[in-house]
Amino acid sequence: MEGRRVRGVARRGFRSCFPGSSRVSVLAAVKPSLGELRASCPDIPESVLASHLDRLGDEYFLTFPLDRVARHVQAIGGLTRENPVEVLAEPGDAGRLDFTVLAFDYPFEFSLITGTLAGQGFNILSGHVFTYRPATT
Numbered sequence: 001m002e003g004r005r006v007r008g009v010a011r012r013g014f015r016s017c018f019p020g021s022s023r024v025s026v027l028a029a030v031k032p033s034l035g036e037l038r039a040s041c042p043d044i045p046e047s048v049l050a051s052h053l054d055r056l057g058d059e060y061f062l063t064f065p066l067d068r069v070a071r072h073v074q075a076i077g078g079l080t081r082e083n084p085v086e087v088l089a090e091p092g093d094a095g096r097l098d099f100t101v102l103a104f105d106y107p108f109e110f111s112l113i114t115g116t117l118a119g120q121g122f123n124i125l126s127g128h129v130f131t132y133r134p135a136t137t
Contacts, residue, residue, distance in 0.1 A: 031061040032069060040070035044077055052076070055132040063128055068100075075102045096125070105131055 032040075037049045052073050064072070075086035085103040092098040101113055110129050118124060 030065075031058075032066045036066060037070065037073065040066060041073050044073055048077065049073060051132075051135065055135065056130055057133070059128075060130045072100065072102060075100075079104065 031053070034046070034050055034053060037053065038044075038046060041049060052069075061069070071088060075088060078086055079102065085101060088100040088102070090098045090100075099117075103109065110127070114124055114127060
Protein backbone atom coordinates (compact mmCIF):
# COMPACT_ATOMS: atom_id res chain seq x y z
CA MET A 1 0.00 0.00 0.00
CA GLU A 2 2.84 2.39 0.82
CA GLY A 3 4.05 2.92 -2.77
CA ARG A 4 0.61 3.32 -4.34
CA ARG A 5 -1.11 6.61 -4.90
CA VAL A 6 -4.63 6.89 -3.59
CA ARG A 7 -7.18 9.51 -4.45
CA GLY A 8 -10.11 10.47 -2.28
CA VAL A 9 -13.03 12.30 -3.81
CA ALA A 10 -15.53 13.81 -1.46
CA ARG A 11 -18.72 15.73 -2.12
CA ARG A 12 -19.11 18.09 0.78
CA GLY A 13 -20.64 21.49 1.20
CA PHE A 14 -18.21 22.40 4.00
CA ARG A 15 -15.18 24.64 3.89
CA SER A 16 -13.39 25.73 7.02
CA CYS A 17 -13.11 29.42 7.72
CA PHE A 18 -11.17 30.69 10.71
CA PRO A 19 -11.06 34.50 10.69
CA GLY A 20 -8.11 36.01 12.47
CA SER A 21 -6.04 32.82 12.59
CA SER A 22 -3.02 31.96 10.52
CA ARG A 23 -3.27 28.88 8.31
CA VAL A 24 -0.37 27.28 10.19
CA SER A 25 -2.00 27.70 13.61
CA VAL A 26 -5.33 26.42 12.30
CA LEU A 27 -3.69 23.37 10.73
CA ALA A 28 -1.84 22.59 13.95
CA ALA A 29 -5.19 22.68 15.74
CA VAL A 30 -7.00 20.36 13.30
CA LYS A 31 -4.38 17.96 11.89
CA PRO A 32 -4.41 14.90 14.14
CA SER A 33 -1.22 13.66 15.70
CA LEU A 34 0.03 10.16 14.99
CA GLY A 35 -1.08 9.18 18.50
CA GLU A 36 -4.61 10.48 17.97
CA LEU A 37 -4.93 8.67 14.66
CA ARG A 38 -3.46 5.48 16.15
CA ALA A 39 -6.08 5.61 18.95
CA SER A 40 -8.82 5.87 16.30
CA CYS A 41 -7.34 3.11 14.10
CA PRO A 42 -5.66 0.60 16.43
CA ASP A 43 -5.66 -2.19 13.81
CA ILE A 44 -3.86 -0.15 11.13
CA PRO A 45 -0.04 -0.36 11.09
CA GLU A 46 1.67 2.79 12.40
CA SER A 47 3.67 3.14 9.17
CA VAL A 48 0.41 3.41 7.16
CA LEU A 49 -0.97 6.02 9.59
CA ALA A 50 2.25 8.06 9.44
CA SER A 51 2.24 7.88 5.65
CA HIS A 52 -1.36 9.12 5.52
CA LEU A 53 -0.50 12.09 7.74
CA ASP A 54 2.68 12.93 5.81
CA ARG A 55 1.46 12.47 2.24
CA LEU A 56 -1.74 14.53 2.24
CA GLY A 57 -1.81 18.30 1.97
CA ASP A 58 -3.07 20.78 4.53
CA GLU A 59 -6.46 21.25 2.86
CA TYR A 60 -7.37 17.62 3.52
CA PHE A 61 -6.96 18.06 7.28
CA LEU A 62 -8.83 21.37 7.21
CA THR A 63 -11.71 19.62 5.41
CA PHE A 64 -12.13 16.43 7.46
CA PRO A 65 -12.34 15.91 11.24
CA LEU A 66 -10.49 13.05 12.96
CA ASP A 67 -13.38 10.58 12.80
CA ARG A 68 -13.64 10.98 9.01
CA VAL A 69 -9.85 10.78 8.58
CA ALA A 70 -9.90 7.51 10.56
CA ARG A 71 -12.67 6.09 8.34
CA HIS A 72 -10.68 7.08 5.26
CA VAL A 73 -7.53 5.32 6.52
CA GLN A 74 -9.52 2.18 7.31
CA ALA A 75 -11.14 2.21 3.86
CA ILE A 76 -7.81 2.81 2.11
CA GLY A 77 -6.46 -0.21 4.00
CA GLY A 78 -9.04 -2.34 2.17
CA LEU A 79 -7.92 -1.35 -1.33
CA THR A 80 -6.42 -4.15 -3.41
CA ARG A 81 -6.24 -5.12 -7.08
CA GLU A 82 -9.41 -7.15 -6.54
CA ASN A 83 -11.11 -4.32 -4.58
CA PRO A 84 -9.80 -1.10 -6.23
CA VAL A 85 -12.42 1.26 -4.78
CA GLU A 86 -14.20 1.94 -1.49
CA VAL A 87 -17.25 4.21 -1.25
CA LEU A 88 -18.38 5.79 2.01
CA ALA A 89 -21.86 7.35 2.04
CA GLU A 90 -23.07 9.41 4.97
CA PRO A 91 -26.04 11.68 5.60
CA GLY A 92 -25.10 15.32 5.10
CA ASP A 93 -26.78 18.63 5.89
CA ALA A 94 -30.31 19.41 4.71
CA GLY A 95 -31.11 15.89 3.53
CA ARG A 96 -28.02 15.67 1.30
CA LEU A 97 -25.68 12.71 0.98
CA ASP A 98 -21.93 12.98 1.36
CA PHE A 99 -19.98 10.45 -0.69
CA THR A 100 -16.31 9.73 -0.26
CA VAL A 101 -14.71 7.62 -2.97
CA LEU A 102 -11.29 6.18 -2.16
CA ALA A 103 -9.46 4.53 -5.02
CA PHE A 104 -6.15 4.12 -6.78
CA ASP A 105 -5.20 7.22 -8.77
CA TYR A 106 -5.94 7.03 -12.50
CA PRO A 107 -6.15 9.76 -15.17
CA PHE A 108 -9.66 11.22 -15.63
CA GLU A 109 -10.97 9.31 -12.62
CA PHE A 110 -12.69 12.30 -11.01
CA SER A 111 -14.55 13.21 -14.21
CA LEU A 112 -15.63 9.59 -14.72
CA ILE A 113 -16.96 9.30 -11.16
CA THR A 114 -18.79 12.62 -11.21
CA GLY A 115 -20.13 11.97 -14.71
CA THR A 116 -21.50 8.60 -13.62
CA LEU A 117 -23.15 10.12 -10.55
CA ALA A 118 -24.66 12.97 -12.59
CA GLY A 119 -25.89 10.47 -15.19
CA GLN A 120 -27.70 8.63 -12.41
CA GLY A 121 -29.50 11.82 -11.38
CA PHE A 122 -27.29 13.04 -8.55
CA ASN A 123 -26.95 16.82 -8.26
CA ILE A 124 -23.29 17.35 -7.38
CA LEU A 125 -22.96 20.54 -5.36
CA SER A 126 -19.23 20.47 -4.69
CA GLY A 127 -16.23 18.19 -4.71
CA HIS A 128 -12.73 17.87 -3.34
CA VAL A 129 -9.88 15.79 -4.71
CA PHE A 130 -6.96 14.74 -2.54
CA THR A 131 -4.02 12.70 -3.85
CA TYR A 132 -1.11 11.30 -1.87
CA ARG A 133 2.18 13.03 -2.55
CA PRO A 134 4.90 10.64 -3.72
CA ALA A 135 6.43 8.71 -0.84
CA THR A 136 9.80 9.88 0.42
CA THR A 137 12.27 7.25 1.55
